[in-house]
Structures are given as structure tokens and as C-alpha cells.
Amino acid sequence: MKRLLSAFLFFALLVAAWHWAFAAGIWSPVLVPSPESVARYLWEVLRDGTLWDCSVVTMKRLLAGYVIGLLAGVPLGFLTARVQVLRDTLGVLALGLQGLPSVCWVPLALLWFGQTEGAMLFVVVMGTLWSVILATETGVRNVNPLYVRAANTMGSRGLHTWVFVMLPASLPFIVSGMKQGWAFAWRSLMAAEIYVTILTGFGLGHLLHYGRELNAMEQVVAIMLMIVLIGLLADKVLFSPWEKFLHRRWGTGK
Amino acid sequence: MTPGSEISAPPSARLAIEQVSKSFETSRGRVHALDKVSLQVAEGEFVCLVGPSGCGKSTLLNMIAGLEQPTEGTVAAAGEPIRGPSRERMMMFQESALxxxxxxxxxxxxxxxxxxxxxxxxxxxxxxxxxxxxxxxxxxxxxxxxxxxxxxxxxxxxxxxxxxPRVLLMDEPFAALDAMTREQLYGDLQRIWAQRHVTIVFVTHNVREAVCLGDRVVLFSPHPGRIREEFRVDLARPRDINSVEVAGYATRITRTLKDYLEHGAGI
Structure with a gap:
């Protein structure tokens, strides 16, 4: 309750400061919109359904790419950790490409896939995949070998050991890789949506882009707020349960 | 069916270790961990393997568990050669490995x-x-x-x-615990062993612990690991690690061990 209150006070103060800054009239209203106009815009797009539709389009793209990245990344991470040849090849590739800002995939995706959903999906998968591979590889290589020996004496072999011992044992690393992959995917998707107009779906990035074209600063700021909110929500829904589980079981953090 | 009733018809769990040698390749060359070790463990017996580090006692335990294979010789349980891990032979490690x-x-x-x-x-x-x-x-x-x-x-x-399991393999399971906790566990382990009729092979470098727990104490010497001597411990159970009798046995065994370490390299 106390934490909720302090958070509320903090954000109320932030909005109040913004309001006063606007009211002082130092900057042109074209550059710094008032919190009221941003709220008004948000209310409008919420009522006519634009905001919801755009958010759904964006989230669909993000989730589809993210899930593909995870489903491919975790097994590939396992393989790079266990097979020397793959570590020297795929592992190095993953390390290199993970360092590449995922926005850099946008021009390539456009040329390969054109202005299609395929381009969006490709960019998101590239954002997710390499982080997940690397995190899983690190996780698997850090599994206490004693766990595997103990599991072997208890009749666990092969795939059973991978799924029920190595996978949960490397969970702390995999979850942080999932978070990083999510952050990269989110950033790259926004970049793609801002740069690329796709007729099959109008996402939040497009809304932001048209706000700039129309010089509608309240739209730009409102959509930025939405993007931040979705990021926070994803953290709470997707990762908080995992992190709570890790903290409870491993006794790490607080 | 109650959990305890399945022990009514135990198969023979005698362990037979025949002329077992084990060597590893390491970065510093070939290491002979064990050299022609032979040991028989009877059904329901509590055997303690004692020796300084590097004497191959843990390696032997891993081979009984089926986690490692001997370079030479055979390890058999109930007459069958051991080819891999089995629930018949469960292992406890120094770290709990939970x-x-x-x-x-x-x-x-x-x-x-x-x-x-x-x-x-x-x-x-x-x-x-x-x-x-x-x-x-x-x-x-x-x-x-x-x-x-x-x-x-x-x-x-x-x-x-x-x-x-018919056999319980314990690799210094109490070495990382404080003395009070350890003493409690000595009591518990003796009680459970008597109740369950399980065969135990227990590795330790603590001679007193070995005397307190084992029917038999097998003394190893290092480089390469060999069995030097065996001591039968004929003391009533449950035994207390602080008792004079346990201390007496332990002193004798420790003296033998020291002799081997100081003069025994060429024996």
C-alpha cells in the first residue's frame, strides 16, 4: 500500500511538473503539448477503437516473432552448449549478430520480404533469437554437473535429463535471456513500424510516425506513453511470474 | 501397499570388486587413481573406505554407482557386471545435489x-x-x-x-556439516541402516567417523590408490563417536595410516 502510494505520488508530481512547464509558456505548444491535450487525444483514440486496433496489430507481430525466437532459440542454445562444433560456429555467429543493433535488420528485411508482415516477423525474430541462444548456452554450461550425475543415478537419461534437469537448472539464465530478447524485439519492431508502412496492419509505430507527419505532438507523446505502458505490462505479465518463481526457489533477490 | 513392504524379498546385493584399476588422462599426464583393488561387500554390510585425498576412494564409489567404468578389472553387483547407473545403487554426495x-x-x-x-x-x-x-x-x-x-x-x-535401493553409496556426505549436526546424523544413519537392511559403502577421510559407522573400515593409500589394510569394528550399536572404544580403534587405524604415508611409499 505504501509502495503504491509513493509510486502514485511520484507520477502525479511528474505530470504536475509537466503541466506547469507547459503553463509557463516557455516552449511552443507545437513542441511541448499539454498533459490535457495528450489525455484528450488518448481518450479519443480509445473511444473510436484506433488505439486498441493498433495495439493489437503491434502485439500480434511482437508475440508471433517472439514465440518463434524462443522456440528456436532455447533448443539451439542447448545444442551450442553441448556440441563443440556448433559452439565454434553457430555460437560465434550468435555472439556477433547479437551485438548488431536489431534496427539494422530493417533495410535487409524490406528488400527480402517487401512491405509485408514477413518483414516485420523477420525483424522481431532476429531481435529475439540471438539473445535467447546465448543466454541458454550460458545457462546450460553453468549447470552444476553434480545435478546431472545425481539425476543419472535416479534413472534419468538422455532427453529426460535435458528436459527435467538441464532446462530447469538453467532457468535463471534463460529467463534473463528471454527478457533481453523481448527488449530487443520490442525496439526493433518499433523501428520497423516507424520506417515501413505496411498496408496489412496499422501498428503503434505507424501511429507515432503519422503524429510526426501531421505535426501532432500530443499524438507522438501519447503513443510514446502507450509504448512505455505496454513495456511495463509485458514485464508484469510475462516475466514477473518467472522471476517470482526463481526468487522463491533459488532464494535469490528479494 | 505400504511403502515399507516392498523390501520383503531382497535380491542379493553383494558387491564384488575384482582387480580394478583406473587411470585418467589429465593436463598433467596420466594419473593412476586406482591400482588392482579388490573388495567384497556382503549383503547388509556397512563398509567405510578411508584414506587421504587422491587415494581413489571416490573413484571407486563412482564405479560402483556406474557413473564411471574401470580401466581394468570388473565391478559387479549381485553377480551382474555394473554397466551404468541403477536405482538399485543410489548415491549421496558431499554437496546435497538437491x-x-x-x-x-x-x-x-x-x-x-x-x-x-x-x-x-x-x-x-x-x-x-x-x-x-x-x-x-x-x-x-x-x-x-x-x-x-x-x-x-x-x-x-x-x-x-x-x-x-539395495545399496547406498555415500561420498563424504557429512564432511561439510558442523560437528553437532554430524553427530545427530550418525545416530540417524545407524538407525535407518538397521531398519532398512541396506548395504552401505561410505567414503570419508575422517577415521573416527568411519569407526563410528562401519562394520568394516578399509584403509586406502594414495598414488596410486591401493587398499592397505582392513579393520573389522566389533563394537555394539548404536555407537557414539565420542566413546572411548571408538577413539581407541580410530587411534590404531590412524597410526597405521601414518606409517604408510611416512614409510610406505615403497611397500
């Missing part, structure tokens, strides 16, 4: 997971029975990091006992 992603009950149930012909209900009941046997029924839902070192080893003991 899985942090499971609670205490989940850890004990894991050892029953791959045991065929059990329903989930039976697995749970069996796990509960063994947690109770080690005195931790109140902690069945505890996370591993919440348990003390001694409690962790109790859970590990319950986990090792749950599939009802």
Missing part, C-alpha cells in the same frame, strides 16, 4: 519419477514416508535454500532411500 527448482517433496519424488509401475499418489506417499523417516515431514514444502546444511543432507538421504 535440485533448487523443486521443493523438498519434489526432490524426493524425482527419484521415484522414473521408477515404473507407480501412480503419482503412490510416489507422493512414498516420498512422504521417507521424509518422515529422516524427520523432515514438517518441511515437505520447504524450498531447498531455506534448509540448513544438515536438513539438506537429510532430504538427500530421503531421496536416495526412496526408490528402495
Amino acid at each position: 535440485f533448487p527448482w523443486l521443493d523438498a517433496l519434489g526432490n524426493v519424488m524425482f527419484s521415484l519419477k522414473r521408477k515404473p509401475g507407480l501412480t503419482d499418489q503412490e510416489r507422493r506417499e512414498t516420498a512422504d514416508y521417507y521424509l518422515k523417516l529422516v524427520g523432515l515431514e514438517k518441511f515437505r514444502r520447504a524450498n531447498i535454500h531455506e534448509l540448513s546444511g544438515g536438513m539438506k543432507q537429510r532430504v538427500a538421504l530421503a531421496r536416495a532411500l526412496a526408490p528402495n
